[in-house]
Amino acid sequence: MSEVVILSQEEVKSCLSISDAIKAVTEAHKAFTKGRVELPPVVHLNVEKYRGEVDIKSGFVEDFGLIGTKIASGFYDNPKLGLPSGIAVIILMDLKTSIPLAIMDGTYITAIRTGAAGAVAASVLARKDSKRVGVIGAGTQARMQVLALKELFSLEQVKVYNIRETGSKKYASEMSQRLGIEVKAVSSAKEAVSDVDIVVTVTPSKKTLIMNEWIQEGVHINAIGADAPGKQELDPTIMKRAKIVVDSLKQCREIGEIQHALSQGLIKESDVHAEIGEILIGKKRGRTTEKEITLFDSTGMAVQDIAASNVVYQLAKKRGMGHLVKLL
Amino acid sequence: MSEVVILSQEEVKSCLSISDAIKAVTEAHKAFTKGRVELPPVVHLNVEKYRGEVDIKSGFVEDFGLIGTKIASGFYDNPKLGLPSGIAVIILMDLKTSIPLAIMDGTYITAIRTGAAGAVAASVLARKDSKRVGVIGAGTQARMQVLALKELFSLEQVKVYNIRETGSKKYASEMSQRLGIEVKAVSSAKEAVSDVDIVVTVTPSKKTLIMNEWIQEGVHINAIGADAPGKQELDPTIMKRAKIVVDSLKQCREIGEIQHALSQGLIKESDVHAEIGEILIGKKRGRTTEKEITLFDSTGMAVQDIAASNVVYQLAKKRGMGHLVKLL
Numbered sequence: 318m319s320e321v322v323i324l325s326q327e328e329v330k331s332c333l334s335i336s337d338a339i340k341a342v343t344e345a346h347k348a349f350t351k352g353r354v355e356l357p358p359v360v361h362l363n364v365e366k367y368r369g370e371v372d373i374k375s376g377f378v379e380d381f382g383l384i385g386t387k388i389a390s391g392f393y394d395n396p397k398l399g400l401p402s403g404i405a406v407i408i409l410m411d412l413k414t415s416i417p418l419a420i421m422d423g424t425y426i427t428a429i430r431t432g433a434a435g436a437v438a439a440s441v442l443a444r445k446d447s448k449r450v451g452v453i454g455a456g457t458q459a460r461m462q463v464l465a466l467k468e469l470f471s472l473e474q475v476k477v478y479n480i481r482e483t484g485s486k487k488y489a490s491e492m493s494q495r496l497g498i499e500v501k502a503v504s505s506a507k508e509a510v511s512d513v514d515i516v517v518t519v520t521p522s523k524k525t526l527i528m529n530e531w532i533q534e535g536v537h538i539n540a541i542g543a544d545a546p547g548k549q550e551l552d553p554t555i556m557k558r559a560k561i562v563v564d565s566l567k568q569c570r571e572i573g574e575i576q577h578a579l580s581q582g583l584i585k586e587s588d589v590h591a592e593i594g595e596i597l598i599g600k601k602r603g604r605t606t607e608k609e610i611t612l613f614d615s616t617g618m619a620v621q622d623i624a625a626s627n628v629v630y631q632l633a634k635k636r637g638m639g640h641l642v643k644l645l
Numbered sequence: 646m647s648e649v650v651i652l653s654q655e656e657v658k659s660c661l662s663i664s665d666a667i668k669a670v671t672e673a674h675k676a677f678t679k680g681r682v683e684l685p686p687v688v689h690l691n692v693e694k695y696r697g698e699v700d701i702k703s704g705f706v707e708d709f710g711l712i713g714t715k716i717a718s719g720f721y722d723n724p725k726l727g728l729p730s731g732i733a734v735i736i737l738m739d740l741k742t743s744i745p746l747a748i749m750d751g752t753y754i755t756a757i758r759t760g761a762a763g764a765v766a767a768s769v770l771a772r773k774d775s776k777r778v779g780v781i782g783a784g785t786q787a788r789m790q791v792l793a794l795k796e797l798f799s800l801e802q803v804k805v806y807n808i809r810e811t812g813s814k815k816y817a818s819e820m821s822q823r824l825g826i827e828v829k830a831v832s833s834a835k836e837a838v839s840d841v842d843i844v845v846t847v848t849p850s851k852k853t854l855i856m857n858e859w860i861q862e863g864v865h866i867n868a869i870g871a872d873a874p875g876k877q878e879l880d881p882t883i884m885k886r887a888k889i890v891v892d893s894l895k896q897c898r899e900i901g902e903i904q905h906a907l908s909q910g911l912i913k914e915s916d917v918h919a920e921i922g923e924i925l926i927g928k929k930r931g932r933t934t935e936k937e938i939t940l941f942d943s944t945g946m947a948v949q950d951i952a953a954s955n956v957v958y959q960l961a962k963k964r965g966m967g968h969l970v971k972l973l
Contacts, residue, residue: 362704362712388736408734644748
């Protein structure tokens with residue numbers, strides 16, 4: 318029996334650039350739309366006693382010949398113990414035999430594939446000349462989203478608003494260095510989303526943070542934060558004005574930003590323009606006018622994890638990286 | 646960040662005796678009945694193209710302070726490639742922080758905890774003086790069931806019937822050596838279950854193998870094989886005569902042996918006497934007369950996997966076994 322390779326977060330990072338993650342996520346959405354992917358329902362475990370939750374996302378992708386399982390957690394008291402609040406492990410198995418091939422840190426992969434998904438959506442939904450980005454939230458994913466957008470757009474300015482000012486100030490100083498452009502902490506959500514081309518929302522919010530009247534014509538919105546029942550960042554009436562694109566309709570109607578507009582009857586499922594994969598394979602169109610408002614509802618899919626971890630696995634194998642261990 | 650320990654099948658085997666597995670499974674069922682366990686629905690992935698299936702069983706157990714996930718597969722063409730047809734991997738994480746603690750082979754754990762579950766059920770449901778066992782099926786689990794029963798009963802004779810005679814003959818010669826008692830391959834299912842004290846069914850069958858009229862008074866039946874929709878080994882009218890005990894009612898009504906008697910209206914859910922944990926904690930009684938027929942419907946639970954893998958993890962840690970690797 319062959320051995321399984323164990324890859325640490327550091328090794329994973331060295332094997333996955335943002336541009337490769339963008340390519341992998343693009344392939345993931347195309348494979349999904351072509352029906353070459355099987356994704357069972359996400360398992361959700363609530364560990365209320367320790368303010369934690371665990372999601373298990375799994376599936377298989379014929380194009381990559383892989384079965385993938387990601388166990389991802391959010392434990393919100395971990396930082397008090399000096400531990401990361403989000404942890405993930407990914408297990409890849411051969412699709413033909415189920416033999417385990419690789420076990421790797423999935424924390425970084427989750428972060429980078431989510432950033433990549435936002436950039437991929439913006440590439441077909443935002444105006445090509447988008448220069449200014451408004452970000453709500455100042456955590457890891459608020460960083461990833463903008464780093465990935467920078468790969469595809471000639472960004473000139475980023476404004477960031479966070480509920481705690483220390484967070485947005487730290488973000489501004491760190492990200493202005495990393496991006497080499499102006500990154501400004503602003504004092505209201507309204508200011509962050511005014512006079513920008515792309516709005517990115519990346520918070521754990523459960524109520525409206527962005528009002529409809531603040532959103533100007535021609536703007537693209539990446540709605541990243543809402544990925545569980547009850548989570549919400551946008552005034553649901555924005556959905557009535559926007560061309561809505563989702564990663565997976567099946568997921569977004571339950572756990573995405575659109576859950577609220579749907580349950581309030583402001584939109585119907587048929588008002589959702591497309592799943593992003595349908596645009597990427599050319600079956601549907603992305604942005605068609607300068608003035609339309611576009612919105613991408615991102616909930617995160619196992620197929621993105623499998624595609625990104627496959628890039629890591631292939632490159633690590635080529636480089637002879639990781640620990641080989643006998644499991645079976 | 647602390648390291649995660651990787652344990653191979655060989656290491657797992659050296660850390661888990663049948664008697665320890667019996668103790669662990671007993672604790673698992675007690676914890677489940679006491680509500681100290683959270684078990685989300687089992688994820689089922691069908692890989693039809695390669696005649697394979699993957700089940701993901703997960704949950705957490707407060708008593709052990711662990712979150713556990715088992716990815717278990719059945720790929721029925723694997724033996725042609727010299728690979729095992731069933732493969733499993735178990736991941737244990739700390740319940741308070743979700744930090745991964747151990748990743749181990751779950752193939753052996755699945756086999757031994759299922760055997761242990763049968764023995765635990767028989768310990769409260771079979772007659773104390775049970776000596777003769779009739780087994781239908783001659784695979785790994787047919788071995789495990791009898792090895793585990795041997796721990797708790799003074800067995801004198803085993804009869805085995807298998808659809809392919811080569812299988813039952815191999816079983817008989819191998820198991821008579823391992824058990825040190827008479828193990829006889831017989832030529833019909835009827836012969837296997839006649840004049841025995843305990844009947845064990847362990848096949849992937851989807852139709853009746855054992856007729857009602859073959860089952861004598863006082864017999865205990867361990868119905869192990871049926872663990873998916875459509876699977877069946879027993880004439881459903883047996884359920885009308887038997888005192889029925891299940892591992893988990895929620896699972897058994899969907900995927901266990903009782904699914905057929907329920908859907909045919911032969912029994913109602915209220916005819917199920919108990920979950921095994923209720924008997925083990927003394928809330929309900931097991932066998933009460935010499936003459937009653939008892940039946941244990943086993944579908945396999947994540948809590949059994951977590952309990953058994955915890956024994957392995959604790960002992961391996963004490964012994965300094967396994968590969969320590971950095972994951973996060």
